[in-house]
Amino acid sequence: xxxxxxxxxxxxxxxxxxxxxxxxxxxxxxxxxxxxxxxxxxxxxxxxxxxxxxxxxxxxxxxxxxxxxxxxxxxxxxxxxxxxxxxxxxxxxxxxxxxxxxxxxxxxxxxxxxxxxxxxxxxxxxxxxxxxxxxxxxxxxxxxxxxxxxxxxxxxxxxxxxxxxxxxxxxxxxxxxxxxxxxxxxxxxxxxxxxxxx
Amino acid sequence: xxxxxxxxxxxxxxxxxxxxxxxxxxxxxxxxxxxxxxxxxxxxxxxxxxxxxxxxxxxxxxxxxxxxxxxxxxxxxxxxxxxxxxxxxxxxxxxxxxxxxxxxxxxxxxxxxxxxxxxxx
Numbered sequence: 001x002x003x004x005x006x007x008x009x010x011x012x013x014x015x016x017x018x019x020x021x022x023x024x025x026x027x028x029x030x031x032x033x034x035x036x037x038x039x040x041x042x043x044x045x046x047x048x049x050x051x052x053x054x055x056x057x058x059x060x061x062x063x064x065x066x067x068x069x070x071x072x073x074x075x076x077x078x079x080x081x082x083x084x085x086x087x088x089x090x091x092x093x094x095x096x097x098x099x100x101x102x103x104x105x106x107x108x109x110x111x112x113x114x115x116x117x118x119x120x121x122x123x124x125x126x127x128x129x130x131x132x133x134x135x136x137x138x139x140x141x142x143x144x145x146x147x148x149x150x151x152x153x154x155x156x157x158x159x160x161x162x163x164x165x166x167x168x169x170x171x172x173x174x175x176x177x178x179x180x181x182x183x184x185x186x187x188x189x190x191x192x193x194x195x196x197x198x
Numbered sequence: 199x200x201x202x203x204x205x206x207x208x209x210x211x212x213x214x215x216x217x218x219x220x221x222x223x224x225x226x227x228x229x230x231x232x233x234x235x236x237x238x239x240x241x242x243x244x245x246x247x248x249x250x251x252x253x254x255x256x257x258x259x260x261x262x263x264x265x266x267x268x269x270x271x272x273x274x275x276x277x278x279x280x281x282x283x284x285x286x287x288x289x290x291x292x293x294x295x296x297x298x299x300x301x302x303x304x305x306x307x308x309x310x311x312x313x314x315x316x317x318x319x
Contacts, residue, residue, distance in 0.1 A: 019242065019246065022242070023238055023242055026238060026242075027234070027238060030234045030237075030238070031234070034230055034233075034234055035219040035220075035222055035227075035230065036215075036219055038222075038226075038230060039215065039218065039219055048226065052226075052229055052230065052233055055230070055233060056233035056234075056236060056237050057237075059233070059234060059237035059238070059241070060236075060237040060240055060241045061241075062241075063237060063238060063240075063241025063242060063245065064241050064244055064245060067241065067242070067245060136214060137214055137217070137218055140211060140214050140215070141218075159208055159211070159212060160212055160215055187204075190211070191199065191207075194211075
């Protein structure tokens with residue numbers, strides 16, 4: 001009896017240690033990606049509160065579903081979860097917008113909430129060759145926000161996050177050919193928009 | 199833009215994005231930290247709550263599969279009875295095959311009459 005209790009206590013201690021260890025590893029992983037994740041979400045939804053909610057939600061979903069996966073697979077899996085959350089957000093927003101239009105008889109009085117309306121106008125922002133420091137950051141932000149979602153996501157995952165084409169395709173749930181196309185178009189658009197900021 | 203120029207341009211873009219992320223304001227960094235802790239607390243608690251149910255779920259699944267296998271099992275074709283080789287069976291066969299016994303059954307009436315005669319006599 002005493003031996004059994006001792007074994008149970010030891011098993012419980014081992015489980016507690018394993019849980020603490022997993023928490024520490026997950027915490028370390030999230031610390032490494034969370035700021036970039038927040039920035040990606042912010043580019044996609046154009047709102048800090050929504051972006052934070054998406055990041056928290058993606059972390060929660062990742063812990064629940066993929067916490068027991070090998071650590072080497074965590075990064076692409078996490079970006080996959082975040083990408084899904086961003087797409088879900090866009091779908092919900094799209095449905096809400098349709099209902100709003102429906103109830104207001106086709107006159108969308110809420111046009112100032114259109115994300116595209118909040119994108120900075122680079123043409124009226126002044127000569128791009130005068131951009132330095134924060135201005136350069138704003139220009140890049142605006143150029144990235146102006147990209148279609150899939151193009152921006154392909155660019156950020158490939159260029160910023162450093163994922164290869166196959167991993168990016170897995171994250172975005174599309175073919176490798178689509179990733180290459182999205183990336184090519186994104187680069188082309190960014191080059192044109194940031195022509196003088198090279 | 200040739201390849202080296204493009205690489206340089208991409209490096210600058212990457213550096214700019216990294217700088218922005220590094221210089222995140224304290225308030226946002228704090229909110230992000232709280233969001234991470236909340237996600238870890240809730241996610242790990244839900245995982246822990248789910249784990250003790252796993253053995254029961256596994257046992258229930260196995261029981262269900264077994265029950266299904268038993269109820270849907272097709273009846274096996276009836277097999278021919280094995281040839282009996284035990285001595286008792288052989289004896290029975292001998293009895294059945296003996297012609298004397300069969301004759302006795304056939305002349306049952308005669309034996310009944312014979313018995314009556316012996317009683318009368």
